[in-house]
Every structure is written in structure tokens, then in C-alpha cells.
């Protein structure tokens with residue numbers, strides 16, 4: 451099966467266009483000849499500088515709770531990539547009081563608003579970005595069994611562990627796939643693991659802090675947790691792949707590496723020996739055990755870990771976030 455080519459300029463919308471993942475997606479879509487509508491606030495100067503942006507990128511202001519604004523951004527689009535969602539750093543401050551407003555509403559009501567706007571615009575396909583946060587928090591999943599698309603985070607376990615981001619992503623993805631069952635919209639979800647790699651946007655996003663911390667944690671003790679990782683450019687390509695392949699249906703886990711923090715620090719040190727790496731790691735026997743076999747069967751490929759780490763660190767240095775050691 452070949453991918454659809456963009457002979458006539460096809461118009462698609464990307465929500466949260468100025469964010470980490472979405473900026474790469476917008477870049478690749480523009481390079482491929484798509485006309486792109488992006489919802490974004492003022493933090494979008496980097497998008498305007500992308501190749502083909504001056505002719506083919508149109509930006510709209512639309513909060514996820516602003517249905518009319520979303521309708522204006524999505525009108526005329528045949529495809530929609532719903533990427534926007536609050537991604538908190540660490541735990542949500544004052545979670546009991548704020549999680550409903552800060553996370554659940556934009557994630558769940560926001561997804562419903564985007565899908566309603568897609569239906570109104572008669573969009574042909576919608577790709578919703580979920581997360582492994584909606585997959586992996588499942589205490590009932592057999593310990594040695596690989597987590598595939600049949601595994602869902604347990605909402606009660608999310609609440610009990612105060613993991614409100616996982617709860618929000620689980621509720622939002624459930625909302626999207628239940629919406630798909632009504633048969634009115636073709637909806638596919640993609641669940642990336644921890645996204646790393648170079649940033650296009652000027653401000654540091656939550657998941658980029660993982661590598662940045664490892665490069666500067668010299669004096670700290672770090673938990674030697676097993677981390678599932680994926681490159682931001684590979685995620686953007688996965689989103690385009692599921693959009694362009696008509697046979698893509700349902701849910702896709704998007705992850706490429708599983709590595710413990712100490713081993714990751716060791717790999718980074720092999721490439722960039724002069725940063726301040728932690729010398730002290732505490733044991734953690736949790737093992738991430740996720741599979742992207744379904745996405746790979748669709749044709750998804752991912753780049754080598756060395757390349758991701760090299761590109762990420764060089765990007766932090768170029769941006770002045772890290773001073774060359």
C-alpha cells in the first residue's frame with residue numbers, strides 16, 4: 451500500500467502547533483506540500499520561519515475550550531492532528547483542586563470540542579495524540595507480558611497514585627476512540643513514550659528536561675528507572691504515517707528504546723564526556739515493557755539512539771540552554 455501523495459495541496463489542521471511535538475509535525479507537513487492551519491498562541495515565531503510557512507501556514511488563536519475558535523481553525527481542513535494538551539512538569543501543583551481545571555477539562559472537553567469541530571468541518575481523518583500514560587498504569591496487566599495496544603491505564607489506579615496526567619490522557623483517548631465507534635469520523639490515536647530529541651520551539655518542554663537533567667545532575671542521586679523513549683521527529687513521522695495510510699485504524703504505541711537512566715547517562719558520556727553526570731544511582735526494578743510492533747508493521751521506522759542524543763545535545767548547545775562542556 452502506498453502513501454497518499456499531496457498532488458493538490460491538502461489542507462490540514464494541527465492543534466497546539468507551537469509545542470514540541472507539533473512544531474516538528476508542522477515542519478514536515480509543510481515540507482511535504484500540505485497547507486497547514488495551526489492553533490497556537492503568540493509563541494509561534496519559530497513556526498513562521500519554517501520552509502514554505504510564508505505561503506502555506508495559517509495560524510489561528512484557539513483554546514481547547516473555545517469551540518467556536520476551533521471550528522474557525524478546522525474549517526476547510528480534510529485532516530486534523532489533535533496534538534494540544536497540557537503536559538505538566540512533574541506532579542500537578544495542588545492536584546486535588548486544580549487537576550480538573552488544569553488537565554481534565556482541556557484534555558477531555560478539549561478533545562471532544564476538537565472532534566465536534568472536525569465533524570462540523572466534515573474532516574476525513576483525525577489523528578489524536580495520546581500517550582503511554584494512557585497505556586502503562588495498569589496494575590492488573592501480567593508482569594512479564596509485553597504491553598501492547600490492548601493495555602489501558604486503569605483510571606482508579608491513576609487516581610489512587612495521584613497521576614492526574616495519566617488519568618487525563620486515558621480519559622481523552624477513551625473519548626476519542628468511543629467517538630470513532632459512532633462511525634461518523636475516521637479517528638486514529640497514537641501513544642508516544644517519553645519524547646526526546648532536538649527542539650524547534652524556543653522554550654523548554656517538560657520531556658526535554660529528562661536529558662537536560664542527566665547532563666547537569668552531577669551532584670544528585672538519580673533513580674535508575676527504566677525509561678521508554680522515542681525521538682520527536684520519529685513521532686511526527688508516525689503521526690503523518692497513520693494519517694496517510696488508509697488502513698491505519700485504532701490505537702498505535704509509538705516507542706523505540708527502553709533504557710535505564712544510568713545506562714543512558716553512560717551513553718551520553720560516551721559522546722559528550724565533559725558534562726556533569728551523576729555518579730550515584732538508586733536501584734529501581736520497574737521495567738518498561740512496551741511494544742510498537744503494530745506501528746512498525748504499518749511501516750514506521752526509528753532512528754538510532756546515538757543520533758537522537760547527539761542531535762538533542764547539540765541543539766541545547768546551539769540554543770544556549772547548555773554551555774558546551
Ligand SMILES: NC(=O)c1ccc[n+]([C@@H]2O[C@H](COP(=O)([O-])OP(=O)(O)OC[C@H]3O[C@@H](n4cnc5c(N)ncnc54)[C@H](OP(=O)(O)O)[C@@H]3O)[C@@H](O)[C@H]2O)c1
Pocket residue numbers: 465466467468469470471472490491493512513514515533534535536537556579580581582619641642643644645646655656657
Ligand atoms: N513530550 C512527551 O514526552 C509526550 C509523550 C507522550 C505524549 N505526549 C503528548 O504529545 C502532545 C504534545 O506534547 P509536547 O511534549 O509537544 O508538549 P508541549 O510542548 O507542552 O505542547 C503542548 C501544546 O498544547 C498546547 N495547549 C496546552 N493546553 C492548551 C489549551 N488549553 N488550549 C490550547 N492549546 C493548549 C500548548 O500551547 P501553549 O504553549 O500555548 O499552552 C502547546 O502548544 C500532548 O498531547 C502530550 O500529551 C507527549
